[in-house]
Amino acid sequence: xxxxxxxxxxxxxxxxxxxxxxxxxxxxxxxxxxxxxxxxxxxxxxxxxxxxxxxxxxxxxxxxxxxxxxxxxxxxxxxxxxxxxxxxxxxxxxxxxxxxxxxxxxxxxxxxxxx
Amino acid sequence: xxxxxxxxxxxxxxxxxxxxxxxxxxxxxxxxxxxxxxxxxxxxxxxxxxxxxxxxxxxxxxxxxxxxxxxxxxxxxxxxxxxxxxxxxxxxxxxxxxxxxxxxxxxxxxxxxx
Numbered sequence: 001x002x003x004x005x006x007x008x009x010x011x012x013x014x015x016x017x018x019x020x021x022x023x024x025x026x027x028x029x030x031x032x033x034x035x036x037x038x039x040x041x042x043x044x045x046x047x048x049x050x051x052x053x054x055x056x057x058x059x060x061x062x063x064x065x066x067x068x069x070x071x072x073x074x075x076x077x078x079x080x081x082x083x084x085x086x087x088x089x090x091x092x093x094x095x096x097x098x099x100x101x102x103x104x105x106x107x108x109x110x111x112x113x114x115x
Numbered sequence: 116x117x118x119x120x121x122x123x124x125x126x127x128x129x130x131x132x133x134x135x136x137x138x139x140x141x142x143x144x145x146x147x148x149x150x151x152x153x154x155x156x157x158x159x160x161x162x163x164x165x166x167x168x169x170x171x172x173x174x175x176x177x178x179x180x181x182x183x184x185x186x187x188x189x190x191x192x193x194x195x196x197x198x199x200x201x202x203x204x205x206x207x208x209x210x211x212x213x214x215x216x217x218x219x220x221x222x223x224x225x226x227x228x229x
Contacts, residue, residue: 004158031214042121042204042219043159050213091158095214102147102208102215106158 002026004107006092012113018080021110025074025094031055033104034067034077037089046090049075050097082114117142119207121220128195130229138205138220139187145207147215148181148188153222154201162203163190166210195227 005024013019025032030051035043046065048056052072060067064083069075079086089111093104118141128134140148149164165172165179165188172179176195181188192199202224206217 033214033216040222042119042206042221043217044219045216048214048216055213056216097212097214102210103149103161103164104215104217106151106160108158 004092004094004105006090006107006110008110009108010111010113012115013082014115015084016081018078019082019112020079021077021090021092021112023075023077023092023107025092026096026105028096028098029094029105030072030097031095032069032075033093033095034075035091035093037091037109039088043091046077079112082112084114087112087114117145117207117209117218119205119218119220121205121223123223124221125224125226127226127228130195130197130227132195134190134192134195134199134225134227136190136203136205136223136225137187138189138207139185140207140218141186142207142209143183143186144209145218147208147210148179149206149208149217150179150190151204151206151219152201153204159204192225195225197227197229200225200227 032049034046037043047067049069089109092107146167151159153159178191205220208215
């Protein structure tokens with residue numbers, strides 16, 4: 001069964017450093033989401049893409065976060081510079097606009113620790 | 116914007132008992148309500164979802180009910196088993212052409228003891 005892939009699975013960095021996360025959605029899924037999940041809380045949307053276009057980035061801290069999906073397939077989320085408060089799980093999800101389902105399929109996540 | 120409240124934050128039941136988790140939402144335009152299960156260290160997985168044109172949906176031991184007037188929806192798990200132990204998240208969203216961004220509740224940690 002096809003799954004959303006993410007890498008790396010774990011990342012430890014020092015504050016003020018740059019980090020990047022990669023996501024490969026399920027093949028053919030036009031919509032891609034990046035969520036941040038702080039320990040003990042539910043995921044919070046950071047950015048949503050439809051193909052290569054940003055649909056919603058209203059919750060993305062644009063002074064330090066950037067996201068791209070240049071060819072409308074895989075995506076990269078970058079943080080520069082990282083801050084202590086960025087420590088969290090970063091989840092990528094994808095969904096298809098075909099059919100009647102709205103299900104979002106999540107990747108395994110990247111756990112970021114900022115020291 | 117949408118806000119989703121989820122209760123309780125923790126729930127402990129004996130194997131075989133029923134478990135109920137409740138959520139309320141604020142945006143009356145929301146029309147899609149999924150429930151996700153997240154086991155420790157694993158990705159969230161959809162267990163059941165409901166659209167606003169339906170009041171109840173059932174899948175084996177799991178059911179979801181929706182009250183649009185009161186803006187609340189609930190997850191019901193019957194005959195609980197130890198493998199049901201996990202964190203459960205409710206979410207609400209508006210279905211849009213460009214995708215369906217989910218607003219999640221804070222989660223309920225369900226513990227089923229045998």
